[in-house]
Amino acid sequence: MATERYNAREAEARWQKAWTEAKVFETKNDDPRPKYYVLEMFPYPSGRIHIGHVRNYTMGDVVARYKRARGFNVLHPMGWDAFGMPAENAAMKGHVHPKSWTYDNIATMRGQLKSMGLSLDWSREFATCDVEYYTQQQKLFLDFMKAGLVSRKKSKVNWDPVDMTVLANEQVIDGRGWRSGALVEQRELVQWFLKISDFSEELLSAIDTLDRWPEKVRTMQRNWIGKSEGLRVRFEIDGPAAGGDPTIEVFTTRPDTLFGMSFLAISADHPVARALGEGNADVTAFIDDCHRIGTSAAALETAEKKGYDTGLKVRHPFNGKSYPVYIANFVLMDYGTGAIFGCPAHDQRDLDFARKYDLTVTPVVLPDGEDAGNFVVGNVAFTEDGKLINSDFLNGLGVDEAKNKVASILETRDLHGKPAGARQVNYRLRDWGISRQRYWGCPIPVIHCDSCGVVPVPTKDLPVKLPDDVEFDRPGNPLDRHPTFSKCTCPECGKPARRETDTMDTFVDSSWYYSRFTEPRAGTPTVPSVVNSWLPVDQYIGGIEHAILHLLYSRFFTRAMKATGHVDFDEPFRGLFTQGMVVHETYQTADGEWVSPGDVDIVTDGGTRKARLRTTGEDVTIGAIEKMSKSKKNTVDPNDILESFGADTARWFMLSDSPPERDVEWTDAGAQGTARFLQRVWRIVSETSELVPATGTAEGGDKLALTLRKAAHKTLAMVEENIEGLRFNVALAKIYELVNTIGSALANERGTLEGDLAASNALREAVGILVKIMAPMTPHLAEESWAALGHDGMLALSDWPVLEKSLLVEDEITLPVQVNGKKRADVTVSRTAGNAEVEAAALALEPVIRALEGKSPKKVIVVPGRIVNVVA
């Protein structure tokens, strides 16, 4: 058969051009068909697309192309999450302006994405660093201010005392600044916040409505919001008050354990701690020590638990005893009241602390089945339910009863003019600090006036544009030292004033871009009628690493935009899918240098794989399969893949094998296998077009014709089901099976196919279905094949095949037969056979009789259409 090989490079460029020229993927807002909005998380323009992008955008594209074929008006846009630190780092390192660095990167990456053949509406593209985009974002900010959703308060930052600059958490390594190596300090700055905590309850309860989100993401968000019901308890200071207030208030979810108290601990930032620190060098030293741990929760909680005994005592509300007050490095000022009471027997952290400082451990909750006389707590706290002991009037109660009793008493008792206790619902979720002391972000549009205070920039004066003439020759915020940026006049009184130099967290940019795509050039943030018709996003696809922050901020932002009239819906993402990462083997030379896969040859020597350095032939060690990272050099550049194999191979391979939510490993051998498979499909298409030139209708037929038709329609049904469920790897496996069926028919039944019209029409139908169901994954090959089969017009514009359900029904079914849960035989029965009939047939089988060893069955379980289990 003189079939030419499929030339991916040539065909892909040709079809990409044809799609662009015909504007096939440009979406109209007034199209009457039902809408479908599919969106992948937009990329940060780091310079080159990453293999993870290839995977993410291929998945979205499969959905987009599939839904388009099924008759939807599909919106599938792309843009750039273009503000952020790397541009400034590049500016400091390479003397290139963040703006040109970013836009150059975008140009490169746009080209790479285009070569993937994604069905994107490029006419809607924007970058968040476009002045047009951040102007609208500034308008939103001003509207949020008006609506009372913005606040200013003091909050902590990591401060590098040598570079004199604020550091991001990732720039703090082992407590030191990444460039200077100086010990990082905490500083308090007055910063801008969005009041996400106003929506804590709403964001929590609405999680129940997100039924097309992964359960694990919903759980993570629930835990993050962290609703807890507890009691604020005020303890009287035993002796002179520090700082005026004669009491210290704690928040606890376990008021039932009050009688097990052995200390009270306050945060290093608690007003009492600060008051004690004044004029006391020891206290100050301890507080400074706490501040050096950093600001990240992970650092705080993995640090060794330390406390400082202040010498202060508090009086217990019930037993009248005094307990020591510690300043402790694990108590957070941001959560609750910044103070806790410690009950070591029933809280692990308190127990660790008590053991370290030799404090008493009194169990007050007795596990069921334990004896109060012998029960002791060792090094594991008991945190579950039980009966109260050693607790005076609470003895014998359950945990919940005891909590209620304590709350009822304390909320009616007076302590220095206020109730001694108050029930409170508390959330872990904190307000969203959006201030960044950096250049490459959206300027916060406010002005500071000595007379008028904080004044919003009037809308007519927007945008507050980032100046281009900035220098990165030293660390710190270039906006601060810019000669004119901060100089302005107060819009209210006209006196000289200062412009805010903080810019916004880049999470703000990504919290509403999905709405902007619906009308990306509008002079308002959104056009409500348009955005309300498109949103919510039907299918959002992105990395699991965004499970909490980005997705929660977006959910909040949508509500804030609703409150200010920009949108009229609550939840931005109806369906969410979180994909796994792309991983790769690592390679290391004998002296520990990491080696890139591109510099390594893999050889198989007697069944074992070995790796050699291509240049020198030196053996290198094959290491663990890990997340691709620059430091381990185990990255694969998608460009190489696209150039050597073509987009369809890259796309197909990214979808095959691994389930999309799991990590996937890129292997060269796998890519080659995919390329071979695509050539095989091309041969099948070519042979079919030569063999069956006429267009006939497939119907009826027997033997081969029926086999082919059944295989094609069964595959069609499975592919529909598995694309809808985003199980791409399974959909692909079913396509392989169809190709195997068609391939073996072409190889072994040539005579029938040439002589029997029913068979040849069935072949043609099967190949046509094959091409169409592959089109979402390998669109270029599918277009080329469609044309080769003699069709006019683009496949991208044609409909999905119509499923003939009658072909899915089988007359006979084969059921496995188990004896005591072990499979012993198969039984083939009519589809309509009743349970008694199936049972009789199963018991008559020779292997079943043998397995029963003469015993009579006690019970026979027949699950219709599934299985027979004989219990002996």
Place this chain on the structure above:
RNA sequence: GCCCCAGUGGCGAAAUGGUAGACGCGGCAGACUCAAAAUCUGUUAUCUGCGAGGAUGUGCUGGUUCGAGUCCGGCCUGGGGCACCA
């Protein structure tokens, strides 16, 4: 440290509580070829057996069930997130 997730052949994996290993990669054997590549066919969990077959097997461990990779309890290992990386 806290929250969440994953673990199945040599490898990637499949499996509404119902035949564990579909499909692919790799390997092995064969066909075609002067030869190679490409292609095609067969085979491929482990142990045992000439074979029919039998036994074992889904990270470890205990449980629920007629039946558990799947559900529940306790562990182990790896990964993601932890509020200024995006």
